[in-house]
Amino acid sequence: MKLSQLICTALLCGFSCSSIAAEREIDRVAVIVDNSVVLESDITDIVERVKRNAASQGQTLPSDAALRTQASERLIMTNLQLQMAQRMGLQISDAQLDDTIRNIAQSENLSLDAFRQQVIAEEGNYERFRERLREEMITGEVVRANVQRRVYISPQEVDSLLKLMEEQGASNEQYNLGHILISIPSQATSDDINDAKERADKVMELLRSGSDFKRIAIASSSGSNALEGGDLGWMNINEMPTLFSEAIRGRKKTDIVGPLRSGAGFHILTIFDIRGENVAEINEVKSRHILIKPSIILSEDRARSMLTEFAAKLRAGEADFAELAKQHSEDPGSKLNGGDLGWSEPDIFVPAFRDTLNRLQVNEISEPFRTEHGWHIAQVLEKRTVDATADKKRQQVYRMIFNRRYNEESANFLRELRADAHIEVRSEG
Template sequence: MKVRNLIISAVAAFAMAGSALAQPQLLDRVAVLVNDGIILESEIDERVENIKRSALQSGQALPSDTALRTQVIDRLINESLQMQMADRMGMVISDIQLDQTLENMAKDQDLTLEQMKAEVEAGGDNYAQYRENIRREIILGQVQRVQVQRRVQVSPQEIDALVKMIEDQGLQSTEFNMGHILISVSNDTPKAVEEARTRADKVLALLNDDADFAKTAISASSGPKALEGGNWGWMNVNEMPTLFAELVRGRKAGDIIGPVKSGAGFHIIKILDTRGQQIQEVDEVHSRHILLQPSPILSEDMAKQMLDDFLKQVRNGDADFAELAKQYSEDPGSAVKGGDLGWADPGMYVPAFKDTLASLKKGEYSEPFRSTHGWHVVQLMDRRTTDTTAKMNSDRAYQLLFRRKFNEQANAWSQEMRAKAYIEVVETQ
């Protein structure tokens, strides 16, 4: 109670300060005590007004003022507890990190930073306060991720089960334009089977060498659609023969499957086209880099100058990029591999790194540039297009499971923090 009385007295003294002859006016008051922290009445009022303004702009209905105030206080208590934890963890968002975030936010809206600032101020908000609110949101997000993420466990079995469900749903909605060649077996003797297999292998070799499928089917197939060039037309898995349905899972347009043996002979299937199928192809990049992270010892200018010197040495043939990365790079994951980042979807990198790679030609080095991680030079080694549909489904399944469990654990974590905290709503005197 000592802390409570000291805090309330301090705020009241400030609020009542003024001329001795003037009528004292309350400027602000402590509304809630949260451990050793406080939530001011002005904070609650500001949050309520922001919500009302946003709701008015979007046409959203709101509950009564009492219910809205209760919800706001509840949210501010949670945020206060999380900010106190961030302080204990020493979590800090630097001005450089904040500026980078704001620039990315502006870019996502197709605005410059100055244009976004003008829009914020035109909406009646103070940009400096807006900037600090963004810093606060970043800290809240980070402390929640650090504390909750380690509580979430997603097993490979859960992922596999959900992936199969996703694939089955996608398969049901996909239609395939199928081409089919049957190399029949005259009788079931080992010799006849081997002769048929040999003919099927020859047909497959022709198709893999880009032979026309329809012409090949007319000349070689014993199937029911041979005269139509082996074309079975458009079918989904419920309409096609069972053998076909078992073979098309995970396949895409252009794939040739077989030879597959059945009682009738050896089948070769080509997926001529698909519709309704979700396929993801990614333009991947292979790159390597050197990262220097500014510190009290290594200034921003010194880091950039070092990378300028490294580039000059590499371009003059006086140094090897990989050896420099091993010796100086502060990216522990890639430094031991000479800075090699391997093949990756550029979308996984921070915007500054991704945009720099996009501007490079194969084999080209970038000039030193700054990202949220520090100063880099990067070399684009190669590009390729990769079918990542299976990975997309696996990632989607993991994210669905993770988000569900994360939300559950975040709620549990919040309740645990509140159960251990000292929280008192200060009644109006």
């Protein structure tokens, strides 16, 4: 459907509704985003959700106008990523979505029905939650697909950081950072930069005078985590952007740092919390799996039912796992080894596979589960805890560098996506 038709449909819907209940507010197009639109009801939904969450946590919020601005920006970025996903042919099937929800419920020790009731109690609409989760999965895949190929880490980089950490006796402390970004345009003039610097200085004044960091972040930040109060989550200092790590080193909890200048604008940081991380021991599993990939010929349901049949035969002792894998698995890396994946940390696998391995007992056969690669059944053969050898330390250092570079490139990718888009915010009149 063309954009003009989308807008026309929304308006026609409004006219027909007004004849039934003139006093009821008509849904309208709030923002045009390239070939799609953001509706007023979508913005209202996010604002109300943020208010509910803040009320449950006893947190104060900025004005409704500030919340609306942040909600609009969040929806604009989601919309742009969904349009890119459509061009890339990226989709999340109902089966993948159901499996993700099942994993979330199990991680919270809830049955599917109990989890559904919890979502309804907290959010009011389970189907809306499902579709929002689907969108989050799709946008996550868009970022991964476009950013991973930008990240290259040489062995020399790993060696250098490993040596530096050993020389400095680097600790395993993690920091829960808060972040406020006062952005500047991609082709900023000196006036744009000066204006942003003034706004950043005013934010610093408010924070130093005791204003709540999360409230100011929601009101003022252009960062992707603004609606979460600027919360960046837990990171080792070597996983942060270099600009952040150099500024945070040696700082204490609740310190305010900034403004720090980068190509994106001016950054203001705080340390919400600090914790130690014990990485002396690593949990590994020896596992194997069978992968069936749905296709034009093989439907999702048929792929899943094949694996259900395999699992039943294996549990009954009527089949051999290795033989089934050699005959049927579509994972070229493990097929010839009977599906054997060897010893590894579960965290190296995609989330659905990782979560399944973590749940399984030794020798237990999983139910079929979906990842972006297809349908699997898996079995954990052994579990062990090992010391963090030099090789494991290299892997950890590699992950730190990767996470830092990935976060930096993700921000660059989203900024480029936003800069290249046609955005038209329609007046409320």
